[in-house]
Amino acid sequence: QIDSKKRVELDLLTHLTQRSNRVFMSAQTKAKELKNQLIDSEHLLHGLLADGEIYKLLTELKLQPSLLEEELNKIYRQENNAGIAQLSPRVKRIVDNSLVIARKLGFEFISPEHLLLALYEEGEGVGARILAKSGLKKEELNKKILGKKEDLEEGEKQTAVAKRSLVEQYTVDLTAKAAQGLLDPVVERSEVVERVIHILSRRMKNNPALVGEAGVGKTAIVEGLAERIVAHKVPEPLLNKRILSLDLMNVLAGASHRGEYEERMKDLIEEVKGSNGQIILFIDEIHNIIGAGGSEGSGDAANFIKPALSRGEIQLIGATTLTEYRKYIEKDAALERRFQPIVVPEPTEEQAIKMLKAIKNKYEAFHRVLIPDSAIEAAVKLSKRYIGDRFLPDKAVDLIDEAASAVRLPLISLPEEIQSIETRIKELNQEKAEAEKSGDKVKVRILNSRMADIQISLDEKKEEYNMRKGQTTTAVTVEIIKDIVARWTGIPVSKISGSEMEKLANLEKIMHERLIDQMTAVTSVAQAVRRGRAGLKSTQRPIGSFVFLGPTGVGKTELAKTLAEILFGQEEAMIRFDMTEYMEKHEVAKLLGAPPGYVGYEEGGKLTEAVRRRPYSVVLFDEVEKANADIFNILLQILDDGRLTDNKGHTISFKNTVVICTSNIGTKLIQDEMLKGGKVEIEEPPMLSTYTFSPRGREILTIGNKYFEKDGAVWKNMMLLDYFSGNQVEKVEIQPENSDIDKQIGFPTFGFDTHAISPQGVETITKGEQIFIRTATTAKVWKKQTLIEYFKDHVVINALPDAPEEQLPTGKLKTHAFSLDEKEIVTTGGRFWRRKGGTTNWETGILVEYFGQQKAEKGSLPLTHWDIHTFSPTGKEIIIVNDQIWFKEITETVWHGQLLKDYFGQNFPLEKETTEKQKIEEENDMKKYGNIKNKVMNELRKFFRPELINRFDEVIIFEPLKFIHMIEIVRLQLKGLTKLLEDQDIGFIYTDAAVKEIVRNGFDPIYGARPLRRAIQKLIENPISTLIIEGKVKPGSQISIDFDGTGFIFNIERMEAVSAQNNQNADVKKEFKCEKCANQFTTVIAANSTVVCSKCASKQLQEVKAEGKDMGNNKGDMGENEKKDEKIEMKEVEGAVGKDQTGKADGTERKLTN
Template sequence: MADTEGTIHLERYTQDARQVVAGAQQVADERQHQEVTTLHLLYRLLERDRGVGEVFRRAGADPNETLQLADAALRKLPKSPGAVAYVSPRLLDLLGRAERESTRDKAPSVGVEHLLHALAQEIRGPAGEILSSFGIGPGAFRPHVSVLEAAARESSAGPAPSGEPGQASLYVRDLVADGRQGKFDPVIGRDLEARRLLQILERRNKNHPFIIGEAGVGKSALIRGLAERIARGDVPSNLAGAHLYELDTGALVAGAKLRGEIEQRLKVLVDKLRADPTAESILVVEDFDALFGQGVTGAGVGELLKPLLSRGEIRIIATSTPEGIRKINERDSSILRRFSTVTLEAPGIAQATEILRGITTKYEEHHRVRVGESAIAAAVVLAKRYISDRALPDTAVDLLDETSARKRVEVDGIPADLDLLSRRADSLRAQIAALADDEDRLSVQTRGRLEKELAEIEPRAQEMRTRVASRQGVVAAIQAIRKELADAQAALKIAQRDRVFARIGELEHVTIPEISRRLNAAEEAAQREGVAASSNTVEEADVAATLNDWTGIPVAKMLEGEAEKLLKMEERLAQRVVGQDEAGRAISRAVRRGRVGLRDPGKPIGSFLFLGPSGVGKTELAKALAEFLFDDEQAMTRLDMSEFMERHMAQRLIGAPPGYADSEQGGFLTEAARRRPYSVLLFDEVEKAHADVFNLLLQILDDGRLTDGRGRTADFSNTVVIMTSNIGSKRILETDGRLWDSEDGREAIRDVLLEELREFFRPEFLNRIDDIVVFKALSKEDLRGIVDIQLRRLEHLLTDKEIKLSLSDGAKGRLVDLGYDPSLGARPLKRAITRELQNPLAEELLAGGYKPGQVVQVDVKEGRFSFTKA
């Protein structure tokens, strides 16, 4: 069974048992362990098939939980990179026990059941501890091993095992046969690439095309276009009868546990295709890099393919991305020299629009909607602008497909407004039923509020249901008549082809005119019912709404209805940020430029450096901007630069490279831009950041993109970049307030501050910022406006208590006096409100001094705040 050096001999073992033992060796190699132990054997047995799992389950051990425990124990074993794993003495003892078990059973060879019996006798070590935790001991598996025989019979009744010719057909699909059935969309705008593909296939040497392109550019579509051309016979005579067999890479790799299993499957497949005398066979391998797996897997694939490619006995068309090419180069760079590459670039806006226009008919037939030209143009432009993880035309096709499905659901199903009303009504009924038996005051009040809302919703929902039912009936009638007309026109074409003149006359002069008359009458009735003929037409606004659902980007706000809101942006920002009108105007101008497209599309919407003393509203303006743009204050990524003062912390913005700790997590900054590509980025107190952070900011401000530690690109072209700094605060506080009232005065202040900035920031950094916005110190008049804003927030907090707050002008003036400190901005005012109003209110509420419905009036008497109930 084993010699003194720990080499095992498995001549007496069945094929399944040999695979289990070899699989344990593979687990040790993949995990870089120095020994192959009984724990590796336990892990491989459980991973092997459902028969072993059923044996464990019947013996009282959950197989999934046991597998997880074995995996956790394997993770704790020490690693020895580069070492060749040897069989441990404990595993040799186990194999010896398995051989004795087979002798006891008088079996001709050692099977999986004997390995299980020997494993159950393991009472020490990690494997023994795991089995003991489930109460499994010697002989525990013996009553249940018959399950293995049943599983073996079931598998033998299924497909032929890998390595037999019958299995090869499971891994391929004939694309030419699919092309003859018209399953593929037309390929538009790729004529040069298609011709190059034919030229490479006709070469004497290196006649294997390798199509390289980013995800979504149309690699698969190009191959399917070739399949259609072969099906039509629109190819050179050498390819006229060729078959394009697409390899299912996932099925080929799935379940391969042993070394060489993938290569064996691939060899059987290639031998079968090569031996087919009926026609030329071309193997299509999409995502070619998937054949080159991790660890030792994949090295043999290159060795198998290289002589095959060199001899040219079978031609291969492969596809991959640039990232996949790098992966193949790392594993086996010589294999790429056997191919001839075809680089597929993403189409431009005009070409992508033509592609979409050409395939729109297929989507109209599938969804039974009409797609307008404006929708096609919008799908391409918006996909190019806002979806950065994939390339055109795939993103635009996906966008148009889901928009058409959305329109179909809207026309044929329940409209979104009615659906929301119905769901809300159901929710209200459930809440009212839960409160039905509660008689305390709060429950009664809540139930009354919910019943009032339900009484308002139900009539509206019923009216909408009536309209929808009427509309659906009209739409169904129109669609049925249109189908009848299309069938009649198709029948006319067949009759004209077959020259059945009597049938032609009947269709032309009787049937089709009658159907057309009924269709016109139905469309007129639809207009009387309020169902517009364009109700099933996909338009630009529908595409924008779908993109909004995908990304959270308020693309619909870019349409005409948002213009008025954008023109009044300064007023909206001033409602939240008091005393900083110039800052609000600078931000508003940049956002309006970005919304109408009058900016460099590769750079952020706007980049600003906010200068000013602490507490004057720099961060608050950034929050107000996020709320204005996205109706959500949380649509802002705030990075406190005091956390990135060290060089190693700056690396966390883009993430660690592959192989380093936390490399899978990505960077703070790049992941934030990837999750919310249309957002506000706030770099607070930027002067505290390390110099490396400024290098990253330079790239964002100049190119609008950043590459993270894993080589992925994050797009910042739809962000507003705001940096705050306290540099120059002392100069701002010392400035005469009258200078802020004129444009010349403000420019003079900016010039003085720019000198200080040049002493701290590099010129290339300042040169890339769109605008330096200076925040002035807050006056008492400004604080008076801030008091009202803070009091509204306090009243909102008291809403649940049903208590209202009323402050006299004297009380508000007193708060301004207590909170006025030019060097600290509005923060002392917030502390004054907390100290003088919120603390006394909290104490009185806890003591039960205020009742629901009361109004608390606050005034100042003898320099102290007084509270009276009304």
């Protein structure tokens, strides 16, 4: 048997003859044999061919049923469905049509002949295509099945048109439609239908008026009553009565002469009276009878209906909205007392789901798609939530209808391939017409032959397309429903798809992705929103209501935007009102709408209209203290009742909104408190200063003025002052006032720039231009020098002439390290210097040359600057930049990258120091701002009445932001700049050093985060825009920004190799041997220059080919004698640097100093 859950809305088993039942059983058997999920038209045709009478009928029509069966066998598809096959939407449509055909012929049951005719008329399915292909003609099939009855009916129909009464001309018989099965089934409205029946059965005032919002199903209730009358499920007084739907506009249409309309209405009422109570008139939008046809000297429709109603001569069912009922019907007391109003409420979600399930078969049959229950549930729930200005079930039905249409249309649209062939045929036809005009018969024959070939190809493709279209059945999915809702409302699909429960559970985490710090504010808002969503507060009040207080630029408005995006899918879901626009009393009235008679009445209220159109939103009243005091009366009503009534009487619900008021009240108190101790100092988070190893493998690091040493698994710490305890400097000099060197003992006890220990135990410390050296880690005496003294008589053998930046750094070192093979390496900015052992010859290069052919395991290598560089006793090389560490073993050529905290693991001193500092700062803040919060609340009470403050869920005071929070804010803002540059195909990366320098320039605790935007514009965006305008940055470039302690460095690299171009313009470095004095040396050959011996100035030189020299390979040894003056070949850096203000040669660097 066919699964009863998937029958069409009419019970098939009660409307099918026994033969038809056998047809469907045969069709289902075939579908089961093929393991098909759906019983489609091909299975139905198979079942019909198994019926003896149909077999005989087709034979009489000169068709061969065996050939039809062969065609079916060719197109059957084997599937893997193990369940019971269900009726496809196409077959449901065929059954619907067959019932109409049967009733047209006067039969109550569907026979196989009716199914065959409906199958043929369907036209798109495989079964219909096979019948049409076999040569079956519709006229012959009609004649065989209908006989002469159709001709007789046609004649009767023509006669009936001439004799049609006014009732038949201007009304639609709903009971007749119900008898034919043309009305949609009505469920979940039994109570309302019963009430209508009760009122119709009364002796007096037996005219029900259905009053409800548009789309709740008022007309459907009347159709449900018509179905009950046809099914004889009504009391005896209503049996055999007809419900006629009157369209007043049809009566008015064409009434051009005076009195013609009145005559029609009078005759119509008389006809209804003459039915002896067997007609019940139904007038949809009954308020239209007031004034319909009315003009000077004539009456409207109500004047004709009222006398008949008052005498009980006719019965009437009206339907209208509550607003129209009050506006028109209630004003006419004589008319109003004739009706008995019945309020039709909007169905609940559960009721609406059942309603849609009852009618889904109609939509499946019409669109030929499947509509699963999951799609219906999604349509109801999503329309209820996101489409606030319409009502169930109408909006959910529209959603299903449009979704089914969206699924079906792509399947039935003509493929582009067929369209292009048809276009080609049209072009050939035009060419043929021109050839015929010119008398070119040869071209005509050629074109005819070509068109015939193309036509054959077109027919084949159309046949293939029609067969595929007939076999295809798709389903409406939940995703498609969401997509349609997104089109209607503008809310992104991905946001609707997200689980709200998951979002609410992780609300704080999601909000902190956009909002930095303000833990108290974020937690308070998240908890209030969760309470509202969990149903632990009044369902009529807003989801949450808050007052945000605090200084400017700390994130009050940003939190509102963040909340709108998280809860309602997009930032545009925030409705913002700047209260400076409502400083006058009359301006506040604009929020609700101008009173009647005033300009702007028709526009409605700014607040009420905005919330009515977008009921799911965050309503922000920005700087509310600047508005007129009348605004507080509006806020009282919103926060207490969750609703407002606008100037037109519409009630607007705020129950799905979050109401936020921001204010700068108390800002001066906070600023005064912050400035009590004078200028606010910038407190940067702790940073790793140095990191090195002792020859025995002890790890040593410093953070500020603290020293940490790890021997085994435990870190021990002391102050730098204690580290130098018992030590002395050979000669203690008097230090200047601003010196970083301790005046008494002469050591840098406030922090190191670099700290390095050689494999032989020689320890060096630098601070500024000073360097401290001791011969062993146990020695007590340190030698103190300036860097100038340290590098005295040292030379950089490969430095270019007139390139001071390539000379040894004597002002300050950024890193200092000793490798296992006794190489000494120092860096500053983006350049390194290296020497072997105790020689005085150094080589230099930029950091990219240091790495040579070495690569990073993932990401990129640090090429702009290093913060720390060191070697372990086993030869592991380590580079640290900000919070990132790169390392490789001595035998490796690939660098591994990690975060510092992951590399060092648990008990990392930097993490501990940061946590302790934050804890101390939080304790100080609690003490500092604990008292001020009470003062701010006292200021708030001067502006807000106590009853208003009590209605807010929370009053939240935002705290000023700190340096560490500003760093995160800058990173967020730079993400926006990155996106803008990516839109121009320009890459953009930046270092932590650059970010911190931006914060240093733009950080102002008094004014919050807003100065950071200006700092980014000045320091980053302005130079980048200049580079773009000058053409030095083009699509395909990548800009990397760093800060080297003196200025920002803008490195421009090409994303594709440009080495060939660089080599044309680059200085060439070669090795030569002097034929006169045998001196062997390496030098740079500049353009248009002559090379001479560095020793005797001879021009008699011979070029020496370099063998296996690689600057990035730290394994090679540089001899003390033969290779003493040897220079290493430098690799060309990709990209070209623009000249800066100092006159630097073109290359990839652009340096701007503050």
